[in-house]
Amino acid sequence: MKNVTFRQIRVFTEVARQLSFVRAAEALHLTPPAVTMQIKELEAQLELPLFDRQGRKVALTTAGEYFLVHARRLLAVMKDAEDAMQRLRHLETGVLNVGLVSTAKYFVPRLLARFRDEHPGVEVRLQVAGTRDQLVALLNSGEVDLAIMGRPPRELATRAEPFAAHPHVFVAPPGHPLLALGHVPVTMLENQPLIVREGASGTRALMDRFFQEHRVTPRIAMEMPSNETIKQAVMAGMGLSFLSLHTLGLELRAGEIELLHVEHTPVIRTWNVVHLQSRLLSPAAEAFRYFILEEGEAWLAAHDRPWIGAGPEAAAPPGGGG
Structure with a gap:
């Protein structure tokens, strides 16, 4: 495995996520033959097949499932190293990965657009999870820096900060x-x-x-x-x-x-911005965390007020889902 590259690992994890060489190529801005070549070289290094290919259908082999766990860990460690170097350079650049539950897709993109106006050097990537459990998995694997959700996960050691009523x-x-x-x-x-x-x-x-x-x-x-x-x-x-x-x-x-x-x-309920306690946030992620804590409540309140004002007294039970 000494000749395995991070490029090959990134390509592998994207194919595993998409379960499609074509969609992975689109996400990585590569050609499908280039993706195929990277996977073949990786499989040659490991001396094991990572994917079962039947026509256009792609599935992870048992070896692929095991390797995916370690590949995600390696990429998370590399991301931590990149974030540390950005801190030393005091730069608000790089990639910001934000995950959110589906209900949050109605307002988070607009807040992200405002954030990018103030931080044009940051490339924002958004992942909408189909369920709360899927978002927790993305957070745990290091695929997202910050998660926007309701009830913070009890199964992970996270820092959850409420920023607005829901x-x-x-x-x-x-x-x-x-x-x-x-x-x-x-x-x-x-x-x-x-x-x-x-x-x-x-x-x-x-x-x-x-x-x-x-x-x-x-x-x-x-x-x-x-x-x-x-x-x-x-x-x-x-x-x-x-x-x-x-x-x-x-x-x-x-x-x-x-x-x-x-x-x-x-x-x-309340909306929370959540991140793993074990991971240092990049300057870009820290900037967005600060932005949403400062701006999120006022923006959402302005959009909710015409409708809430017309209703009866609100109830506020403790906790809430995502």
């Missing part, structure tokens, strides 16, 4: 009979069909806890893994839903979805 609300299609009530008791939701996020979602966990606290058994009509699909279903009149207020701006402004002012809502 309201959750019930929504209904325009013209729904409950909208005429103004203030809706929680018990009146018991017989209403609900379109909800999947069980692994932090939004779902928060909704389940809300109903448990108020001793109401919800009627789950459908589970969906996407906020966008849920919103379309609500607009089509298929039921009510419980969603992050941050996901609803366009639909509320267009009048396609209405806030349902249920007692004890909005339910408030």
Whole structure:
């Protein structure tokens, strides 16, 4: 293994992430033949196949799965070394890897755009995790420097800093009979069909806890893994839903979805910026951490205020999901 290069390791981890030589080539700005050559040279050094190739389908071999664990560790160590050198040069340049739960994609890119205006030397890479568990895995493997999420992971030693409120609300299609009530008791939701996020979602966990606290058994009509699909279903009149207020701006402004002012809502969680305690942040990551702690709350509050101001008193249970 003495002739294995970091270039080969980076190419290998990208192919393992994409499970596609073509998509890995696009992500790395290389040609597919160049990616194939790097993998073949790496496999020759290791004297083991790392991928099973069947037509266009690519899968890790057992050797590939083991090597991926060590490859990620090596890249994380190299990233730490690069960050240390940047500190010595006092430069806010380099690559910033930010991971986030899917709900945060509605506002984090706009904050990142403002950050880049102030720090044009930083190259920003964004990874949206499908689930909270996937984001925790990205953080643990060192693939992201910072994570934007609700409930910080208890299974990792992290530093989590809250930077903004995260309201959750019930929504209904325009013209729904409950909208005429103004203030809706929680018990009146018991017989209403609900379109909800999947069980692994932090939004779902928060909704389940809300109903448990108020001793109401919800009627789950459908589970969906996407906020966008849920919103379309609500607009089509298929039921009510419980969603992050941050996901609803366009639909509320267009009048396609209405806030349902249920007692004890909005339910408030907090957004956190999270990083591993064991890793030193690069100057770029430290700059973004400071930026979001300083700017995030004011920006989100300005966008939430027109809708929160129209509702009843908020509830704020401890904790919250991601």
